[in-house]
Amino acid sequence: MSGGVDSSVAAALLVEKGYEVIGMMMRLWSEPGMGEQPALNRCCTPDQMADARRVANQLGIPFYVLDVKDYFRHTIVQFFIDEHEQGRTPNPCIECNRQIRFTYLLQQALVLDADFLATGHYAQVAQTATGYQLRQGVDTAKDQSYVLHMLTQQQLAHVLFPVGEYTKDEVRGLARRFGLPVASKQESQDLCFLGDNDYRRFLREYSQRAAQPGEIVDENGRFLGHHTGLPFYTIGQRKGLGISSTEPLYVVAKDSERNALVVGPRERLGQQRLRVRDVNWIVGIPPAEPIHAAVKIRYKAAGAAATVTPLPNQEAVVEFWEPVFGITPGQGAVFFDRAICLGGGIIADYEQDDGELQPTTTIPLTLRVS
Amino acid sequence: MQKQRIYLDNGASTQLDRQVLQVMLPFWTETYGNSSSHHSFGRQAEQALEEARTTVAKLLGAAASEEIVFTGCGSESDNLAVRGAMWAARAHGKGNHLITSCIEHSAVGQTAVSLHTHHGFDLTILPVDHSGQVRPADLEAAIRPDTVLVSIMAANNEIGTLQPIDELGAIAHAYGALFHTDAVQAVAVQRWQLAQQPIDLLSVAPHKFYGPKGMGMLYVRQGVELQPELTGGSHENGLRAGTVNVPFAVGAAKALELAMADLPETVAHYQRLRDRLIEGVLTAVPDNAILTGHPTHRLPHNASFAFRHLSGNDLLMHLDMAGIAASSGSACKSGDPKPSAVLEALGLGREWTKGGLRLTVGRHNTMDEIEQVVATLPRLVAKLQKIHVMFA
Numbered sequence: 001m002s003g004g005v006d007s008s009v010a011a012a013l014l015v016e017k018g019y020e021v022i023g024m025m026m027r028l029w030s031e032p033g034m035g036e037q038p039a040l041n042r043c044c045t046p047d048q049m050a051d052a053r054r055v056a057n058q059l060g061i062p063f064y065v066l067d068v069k070d071y072f073r074h075t076i077v078q079f080f081i082d083e084h085e086q087g088r089t090p091n092p093c094i095e096c097n098r099q100i101r102f103t104y105l106l107q108q109a110l111v112l113d114a115d116f117l118a119t120g121h122y123a124q125v126a127q128t129a130t131g132y133q134l135r136q137g138v139d140t141a142k143d144q145s146y147v148l149h150m151l152t153q154q155q156l157a158h159v160l161f162p163v164g165e166y167t168k169d170e171v172r173g174l175a176r177r178f179g180l181p182v183a184s185k186q187e188s189q190d191l192c193f194l195g196d197n198d199y200r201r202f203l204r205e206y207s208q209r210a211a212q213p214g215e216i217v218d219e220n221g222r223f224l225g226h227h228t229g230l231p232f233y234t235i236g237q238r239k240g241l242g243i244s245s246t247e248p249l250y251v252v253a254k255d256s257e258r259n260a261l262v263v264g265p266r267e268r269l270g271q272q273r274l275r276v277r278d279v280n281w282i283v284g285i286p287p288a289e290p291i292h293a294a295v296k297i298r299y300k301a302a303g304a305a306a307t308v309t310p311l312p313n314q315e316a317v318v319e320f321w322e323p324v325f326g327i328t329p330g331q332g333a334v335f336f337d338r339a340i341c342l343g344g345g346i347i348a349d350y351e352q353d354d355g356e357l358q359p360t361t362t363i364p365l366t367l368r369v370s
Numbered sequence: 371m372q373k374q375r376i377y378l379d380n381g382a383s384t385q386l387d388r389q390v391l392q393v394m395l396p397f398w399t400e401t402y403g404n405s406s407s408h409h410s411f412g413r414q415a416e417q418a419l420e421e422a423r424t425t426v427a428k429l430l431g432a433a434a435s436e437e438i439v440f441t442g443c444g445s446e447s448d449n450l451a452v453r454g455a456m457w458a459a460r461a462h463g464k465g466n467h468l469i470t471s472c473i474e475h476s477a478v479g480q481t482a483v484s485l486h487t488h489h490g491f492d493l494t495i496l497p498v499d500h501s502g503q504v505r506p507a508d509l510e511a512a513i514r515p516d517t518v519l520v521s522i523m524a525a526n527n528e529i530g531t532l533q534p535i536d537e538l539g540a541i542a543h544a545y546g547a548l549f550h551t552d553a554v555q556a557v558a559v560q561r562w563q564l565a566q567q568p569i570d571l572l573s574v575a576p577h578k579f580y581g582p583k584g585m586g587m588l589y590v591r592q593g594v595e596l597q598p599e600l601t602g603g604s605h606e607n608g609l610r611a612g613t614v615n616v617p618f619a620v621g622a623a624k625a626l627e628l629a630m631a632d633l634p635e636t637v638a639h640y641q642r643l644r645d646r647l648i649e650g651v652l653t654a655v656p657d658n659a660i661l662t663g664h665p666t667h668r669l670p671h672n673a674s675f676a677f678r679h680l681s682g683n684d685l686l687m688h689l690d691m692a693g694i695a696a697s698s699g700s701a702c703k704s705g706d707p708k709p710s711a712v713l714e715a716l717g718l719g720r721e722w723t724k725g726g727l728r729l730t731v732g733r734h735n736t737m738d739e740i741e742q743v744v745a746t747l748p749r750l751v752a753k754l755q756k757i758h759v760m761f762a
Contacts, residue, residue, distance in 0.1 A: 022691065027705030049704055064687040065705025071761060104761045108684070111753040112691050 001025050001063070003051035005182050006120030009171050010162040012178040014118055015059045022112060023056035023063035025049060026105060029073035031195035031202065044192075051182055058180065066108060068100060075099050077193055077206075084203055084210040084231040087256030088330030091147065091299070092191060094346075098150045106158060118160035122168075123148050123341075125156050132156035134282050134341040139167035146299050149334040149344030150280045203231050214259035216243055219252070219268065227261040230254045236269055236326040254329075270323025271350045276316045276333045279345035286310035293335040293342055295320070297327055303336050316345060375693040376739045380578075380671060381527060381555060381730030382697055387580035387628055390621045394582065397617035405614050406605060415616045422623035429630050430572070431563035432589055439588045439606045440619045444554040444575030445477035446599070447588035448521075450609065451550045451571040452481045454596030455519045456491055461597060465516035467492040469547075471504050471533075472715045473526050477573075478552050482521070496522075498715050501664035502531030509541050517547040524572075525556035528699040528712045528728055529663030530672025532556065539568030548594060554578055558629035559637055559670050570594045574626075576618075580733070581625030585618035636733060640671040643731040643740045647673040650744030655751050662713060662726065673729045676713055677751055679758045680725035683707045688750045694743055699726040 001007045001023045014021045027044050049065060056063035076096050083090035102117070109117045122137030123145040131153050136143040151159065163171050175183035194202050204211045211229035218224060225243040227233060233241075237251045241263065250269050253262040274297070281287070287310055294303025295318050306320045318333055327350045334344030377385075397418065403411025405419045420435065427435040441447045452468070459465050470482045472495050486493035494512045496504050504522055513520070520542040525532045539549035550571035557572070558579035564572065572589040576582060590596060590609065602611025629636070648661055651673070658678040677685065682698030683705065689696050699710030709723035729743070 025705065044705070046704065062690065064690075065683075065703065066687070067681055067683055067705045067707050069706070104757070107757045107760065111750070111757065112688060 001052040001056065002120070003048035003055070003182065003185075004120065005171060005175050005180075005185055006122070006163050008052070008055040008120075008180050008182050009166075009174045009178065010118055010120040010160075011055065011061065012059055012174070012180060013162040014160070015061060016178075019116075021059065021061045021118075022109075022114060023052065023059075023061050024105065024109070025052050025063070025065045026068045026072075026100070027065050028192060029069040029077055030193045051185075055180055055182060066105070068104065071104065072096070072100060072193070080191075081203065081207045081210060083330050085207055085256070086330075087230050087254035089231075089234070089328045090330045091332055092193075093147045093299075094150065094332050097147055102151060102155050102159065106155065110158065116158050116160045118162055120163055121148060121161045122164050123161045124164040125159055125161060131283060135164075136336070136339040136341065137161070137164040139170075140339075142168050145336075145341040146296055146332060146334045146344075149282070149332060149341055150278075151282065152280065153282075153284045156282070200229075200232050203229070212259055214261065216241060216261045216263060217255075218249070219262060219264050224249075224263065230256065230259065230261060233261055234326075235328045269325045271325075271327050272320045272323050274318050274327050274333060274350040275311075275348045276318060276345035277314065277348040279310070279314045279316045279343060281310075281343040282341060283343075286316075291335075291342070293337060296332075296334045296336065296344075297324060297347065298331045308335050308342075314345070315348070375695065376735070376743060377695045378729040378731060378735065378739075378743065379695045379697050380732030380735075381669075381728060383577050383583065384580045384732055385734065386577075386582060386621075387625060389628060390581055390624045393624045394617040394621040397620055401616070405616055406603065419614055419616050419619050422619045425623040426574075426587060426626055429562075429626050430557075430589060431561075431565055431567075433565040434592060436607060437564075437589055437592055439590055439609050440614055440622070441586040441588055441606075441610055442584060442615075443586040444552070444573055444578075445475075445586070447573035447575070447586040448475070448477035448550075448552050449481050450588055450596060450599050451573060451590075452478055452519065452521055453485065453599055454609070455548055455550065455571065455594070456485055456489075457597035458595040459518040460491075462595070465518040466490075467494070467514050467517040469494045469496060469509065469512055469517055469520045471496045471498060471522050473498055473502060473528075473531075473712045474521065474523050475527055475552055475554065478521050478523065478550075492516075498531075500716055501667070502526055502529050502662075502712070502716055503664060503667070504533055504538060506534060506537050506541055509538055513541065513545045513547060515545070517542075517545060519548045519550055521550040521552070521571075523555075524551045524553040525669045525672075526663065526712065527555050528710065528726065529674045529716070530555075530669035530728075531663040532667045532669065535569065536567055539570075543568045555669055555672075558626065559633075559640070561630075561633065564589055564591070571596075574622075576622035576625045579625050579629045582618045582621045585615060585622050587622060637670045639733070640731050643735055643737065644671060644673045646737065646740050647729055647731070647744065650740070651675060651747055654744065654748035658751065658755060660722070662716065662718075669730075671731045673731070675727045675729075676718060676722040677725040677727065677755075678721050679762070680751065680754050681707060682710075682724060682726045684754060685725070685727055685750065688754065689747070692746050692750065694746060697728045697730075699728065 053063050076092050079095050080092050106117045121144045122142040124135040126133040136145045210231050213228050216225040216227050233251050249263040252264040252268045290307050290309040293308050295306040296303050304320050304324045306318045309317045329347050331347050333347045335342040401414045403415040405415040423438045424435040426438045485491040496508050522533050522538050535551050542549040548570040552573045554575045557574045570591040574587040576585050598609050600611045659675050662674045662676050710726045713723040713726050
């Protein structure tokens with residue numbers, strides 16, 4: 001329970017259905033307040049905690065706060081920094097779900113003799129003859145199955161997403177019907193551990209390497225100008241590069257080895273192949289043959305038609321039927337068959353025009369020892 | 371389905387004794403006068419109040435009933451003793467130095483720090499040995515001609531270690547300093563002869579021994595000067611302004627009377643349960659648990675442990691869900707547990723100091739309950755150790 005609308009309603013729905021519910025909040029690491037300014041992190045603040053506790057009291061369920069600060073700092077926050085240092089753009093929510101929420105927190109829940117871990121995610125779990133399916137939430141605009149693609153059959157057997165069968169508006173309506181004090185709360189946004197929602201400032205402060213100025217070059221390595229640090233640019237960005245050219249130039253790649261920002265004309269942004277690592281197939285095993293799927297390359301992207309070919313070592317190659325724009329290493333690539341999430345992984349690299357996959361240095365996604 | 375619950379947090383608070391409740395009841399609806407009033411209603415209340423005061427004074431072996439001051443809680447008693455003694459000394463130009471220990475309850479510890487930081491009093495904080503005891507030699511070395519007050523708790527609330535307060539008090543007196551002891555945990559599990567003991571100030575909280583919350587007492591030896599914290603009327607010998615809470619004072623006296631009446635039996639009961647807890651837990655968790663505090667010189671109702679690499683916070687949650695109420699020195703409802711300062715003071719390393727657990731038995735606990743805890747706790751510890759190994 002975060003103190004927000006979604007997890008509060010999730011808890012209320014379960015209580016209404018007759019489950020014996022235990023409220024839990026994870027106290028995650030967040031940046032200390034800066035100077036006089038108190039930290040503005042959206043999660044785990046005393047206010048959020050008080051809201052969650054109030055909801056739990058109203059529902060008549062116990063409420064506990066788990067201390068996950070150190071572990072979160074050493075895994076998710078460090079991962080965020082490391083990935084940016086490697087020129088990639090990570091999605092910390094995916095990693096948090098992989099390394100903490102549906103592992104550490106689920107284990108804690110199971111030790112409590114709980115049967116399920118329920119969260120306020122907009123997604124659905126369906127039990128079929130062949131196992132558990134992960135499906136999009138009914139509210140496709142809010143669907144969060146993208147950040148849940150790493151769930152295994154064992155995890156899905158112990159997971160509930162009670163708000164997944166409602167739209168956000170319906171969830172707000174339910175919050176009012178249950179009389180929850182959080183019905184009109186704002187959406188949470190951005191990265192929960194930042195003091196001020198400014199990840200650029202955060203990386204400058206917490207990493208020497210991530211924010212090194214370097215050269216802006218074209219695809220032939222021709223010098224065009226200077227950049228202030230690779231993390232501060234996004235693939236597909238055109239404005240704010242500070243270079244002049246006869247044709248519009250876009251960020252097409254980040255070369256972390258040379259700390260260079262690679263720009264090119266718009267048509268170079270469109271890519272048709274990408275390689276995915278750390279692939280999880282929801283059914284438990286990779287398909288025997290290449291499959292057709294709609295592939296999302298970021299949380300808010302629409303699915304693009306593609307052929308997904310499983311490779312050994314939990315990898316896969318995605319070939320889009322049409323070029324897609326803004327493929328960003330480090331983000332998730334998640335495969336869908338209509339509303340069914342088939343699985344997904346992390347974008348490792350993508351194909352340049354010579355047909356070779358451009359390797360980016362990968363760091364192993366194993367659990368780090370603090 | 372309501373699980374059977376086991377309350378092992380009697381060090382935090384206890385169930386009000388029904389006999390105590392009975393003697394308190396008339397003082398809300400029948401004998402409700404203000405004990406300071408000049409009429410029959412007031413006199414009735416005053417009589418009950420003074421009887422309560424006399425009872426407490428006798429049970430503690432005080433020289434006179436006026437030596438007992440009723441306050442609002444144990445923390446207030448500590449504040450009145452420590453602040454009151456230091457400010458009175460300053461008012462009379464009698465010295466500026468305060469000595470306390472590093473494992474005091476925050477009611478003393480934070481008060482001492484506040485006096486030092488905001489008001490310029492000199493402060494010495496004594497260390498403790500591995501068992502949690504203050505070494506008398508350390509006090510001898512720290513005490514000075516301008517030392518006003520030495521404040522050392524009678525028993526630590528977290529680890530249960532008893533302090534050699536008679537020895538420490540004698541040292542304070544030898545140097546002309548006052549001696550205060552926070553006896554909130556210890557007062558009802560041992561006998562007192564305060565008139566003969568080197569103790570000038572002693573704090574009591576009746577809700578720790580089946581009395582009411584919202585009531586504290588402070589023993590103030592005759593002749594000891596305190597400056598009041600709460601000013602106004604001349605209640606409580608001018609030491610604590612405010613209408614006296616007569617029902618709670620009556621209840622406090624009754625609670626202490628009941629505690630002292632059954633003392634040997636009660637202590638024997640506590641010790642039997644406590645020793646089984648200690649033996650059962652240490653046997654079942656041989657490598658990853660230690661007993662914290664003094665092995666023998668400890669409160670009869672306190673079994674305190676540290677578990678390696680565990681979060682006491684998490685352990686409390688799992689125990690609570692298993693129906694077992696306990697506490698931890700580093701527990702915190704906001705999920706931001708700090709290592710226990712007491713466990714750090716014992717010299718324990720980081721792998722132990724967040725893993726403190728305190729089980730405090732009470733009158734109502736049975737050996738059956740203790741056996742259930744001895745069966746449950748090691749099982750939870752083993753599961754949490756497994757999670758620790760997976761996610762460290």
